[in-house]
Amino acid sequence: MYGNLHLPDNVYIVGTVNMDETTHPFSKKVLDRANTIEFNYIDLGQYPTGEGMPTTEGAAVPPNSLLRSEYLQLVDVYRDYKQLTEETTELLVKINGILEQIHSHVGFRIRDAVCFYMIYNDRFALLSKEAAFDMQLLQKILPRIQGSNSSVKKALLQLMQVAQDRSLPIMEYMEDASKLYLSPETLAASKYPQSARKIAFMLRRLEEDGFTSYWLS
Numbered sequence: 001m002y003g004n005l006h007l008p009d010n011v012y013i014v015g016t017v018n019m020d021e022t023t024h025p026f027s028k029k030v031l032d033r034a035n036t037i038e039f040n041y042i043d044l045g046q047y048p049t050g051e052g053m054p055t056t057e058g059a060a061v062p063p064n065s066l067l068r069s070e071y072l073q074l075v076d077v078y079r080d081y082k083q084l085t086e087e088t089t090e091l092l093v094k095i096n097g098i099l100e101q102i103h104s105h106v107g108f109r110i111r112d113a114v115c116f117y118m119i120y121n122d123r124f125a126l127l128s129k130e131a132a133f134d135m136q137l138l139q140k141i142l143p144r145i146q147g148s149n150s151s152v153k154k155a156l157l158q159l160m161q162v163a164q165d166r167s168l169p170i171m172e173y174m175e176d177a178s179k180l181y182l183s184p185e186t187l188a189a190s191k192y193p194q195s196a197r198k199i200a201f202m203l204r205r206l207e208e209d210g211f212t213s214y215w216l217s
Helices: 082-102 108-123 129-144 150-164 170-175 184-188 193-209
Strands: none
Touching: 082 108, 082 129, 082 150, 108 129, 129 150, 129 193, 150 170, 150 193, 184 193
């Protein structure tokens, strides 16, 4: 009956959710298909003066081609962005080795999505390569992690090594990782600072509450 029904390519699905103790975390199959963007950090020191408010006067309407995905499979773009694809994949292979310890590793869908993100970023010169990968580590990888055991803590510490691009005394921090989350200057100087800050937050929740999740606030 509905054989001819389809979603046109100018339809985009965006959803919001309040994550608290009354809600269940998303399944991995949902996380595989979405980028998670948090709005947890707010600046209360703002006042409704009306100054600097955006206006729609004269605003251009962007064409659908600006948002529409041009690639469905990695083979569609691999030849043109071979080096960037392989660099990104090597990083993901390293991260996947960490995630396998807690059964949170990713598959080809995530690999392709992250590679596409990095390719679009490069193509349109939006962010530095490090800033773009930081966003993907934060939005596509960290939401998969939750738990209360030492394996989760070890995985977070190893991911912190990736985020800070330096070796850490893992065994020492397995006992007490407070040096990591009590040093905001060090986190800010990380290779992937947004991810480092989130990992530090997750480590703190694990040590103080005995459980951690990306969704805890």
